[in-house]
Amino acid sequence: MRPTFGTFDEAWAERLVGSRPRRGIDGFLGIVVTEVQPGRLVAEMDVTKDVITVMGTMHGGCLSAMCDHVLGVVMYPVMQPGYWAATTEFKINLLAPVTTGVCRATSEIVAMSKRMAVVRIEIENEGRLVALAQGTCTIVAPKAGPASRAE
Amino acid sequence: MRPTFGTFDEAWAERLVGSRPRRGIDGFLGIVVTEVQPGRLVAEMDVTKDVITVMGTMHGGCLSAMCDHVLGVVMYPVMQPGYWAATTEFKINLLAPVTTGVCRATSEIVAMSKRMAVVRIEIENEGRLVALAQGTCTIVAPKAGPASRAE
């Protein structure tokens, strides 16, 4: 009961894997994609001292931002070229404090139509589930213009 | 139909306002608290080029992380000393792309019991609402032990 995907841009998927963002919030967090399949993506981030608060645990905003990130990124390989995925909403449950190790997020498209997709994310750390999320991406078609005039 | 608050730590509130985090995800984002009242807090972050993606808009993860941050911070002035607020879940709707200016988040406790609180957040940017969130904080009592024996 999972969607099938008419498009899978393997070149895009290959470019995603292993590339290390140098800037932006994903750069600050050091989020690196480690696996991409049609409708499924895995990414990791190290829990460095930069993200630990005075309480001694990782700031929850890091898991929220990681969810937001992988929720959109999983969409690109299965959309037609030029399309854009805008996260319009998501909900996250934070299950346990994180203090060390690696956070590993698995993002899976569980439903997809022409205009939107629903994505679920699980993040694990040190052998435990630490966050669960569910959200919606709106799929935005390329703007009409010289590049898309032939459509 | 809003809660009243038996505790309001004015010294804590005063310390919060204007302090600029130097590290952590709130430091990266430059989130600064600008107002604190019982059960209500306002914070701002500048939209710098560091948070703009290749699409030309701010990464949604910045708004998610900001929500997560103000959801917890609004709790501290209205809790007894030593208590801890853990965000256990929230849901965010991202309403419009952000490209410049200041994001201003208003966080309000809309319900509160001994063990948990429900908080709503609105973020505006350039005169428009750009994000709306609703979530839950679990209120954690200080651990029994020498440090809290005097209570």
Add this chain to the structure above:
Amino acid sequence: MRPTFGTFDEAWAERLVGSRPRRGIDGFLGIVVTEVQPGRLVAEMDVTKDVITVMGTMHGGCLSAMCDHVLGVVMYPVMQPGYWAATTEFKINLLAPVTTGVCRATSEIVAMSKRMAVVRIEIENEGRLVALAQGTCTIVAPKAGPASRAE
């Protein structure tokens, strides 16, 4: 920072107020609209013994269904004729058990574009807030065809 509404169908609003559904889940629950303004609607349901579980409290599904109902109904007076509002997602926090009296839901459109709206709902009972929800309606245009050719 709330939306303004280009359309407000007063005749529709007047028909909504006071009409008692005879069937469907809104009929089972006895949900009656009591006020309609542009972007805002109030509805009530009595807490009858039919909705009390063996635990002695109202089944949470009644509040969930009430939220779902008022989330869509608030949209109709502010949409062009023939348009349809489909609730695509919402999140609800259940704050306190309900055992008696009247549940009164206030539904407010907090953001609206051509294609979607974000709505917030508060339900009170016996002087307390018992549920808070936030969700999205997708606005569906009438299908092109003989029936809508006159527009």
Add this chain to the structure above:
Amino acid sequence: MRPTFGTFDEAWAERLVGSRPRRGIDGFLGIVVTEVQPGRLVAEMDVTKDVITVMGTMHGGCLSAMCDHVLGVVMYPVMQPGYWAATTEFKINLLAPVTTGVCRATSEIVAMSKRMAVVRIEIENEGRLVALAQGTCTIVAPKAGPASRAE
């Protein structure tokens, strides 16, 4: 990375399967549990003409109420006797209109501690996924007193 369950009350599970509620919102909807395993429950409801709106589709509130129902019911066989599961919040995505057939909900506990559990629900109808939900149950201990003195 799913929880294991120290308790599984097989007698309770057996009583749940096949019992047809006569009243309440679950009675109105005709929700019948068809399978129970530790941390997993399946339930069905027929799409009768009573739940179809004037738009010709099932009222979304029926899926919301079904989610709320199975979110709590899946908890009982894996809790100690006398404990109570209160749904404190959930989020639902409604994916496709329902017009006929059977709605089949699968409810799964994906994380569980002493005090709370996070549950995910999928509802399918006519071979399609029509709703996805994620929510939290608070686990409430029996009140101290004569009835629970033996513990």
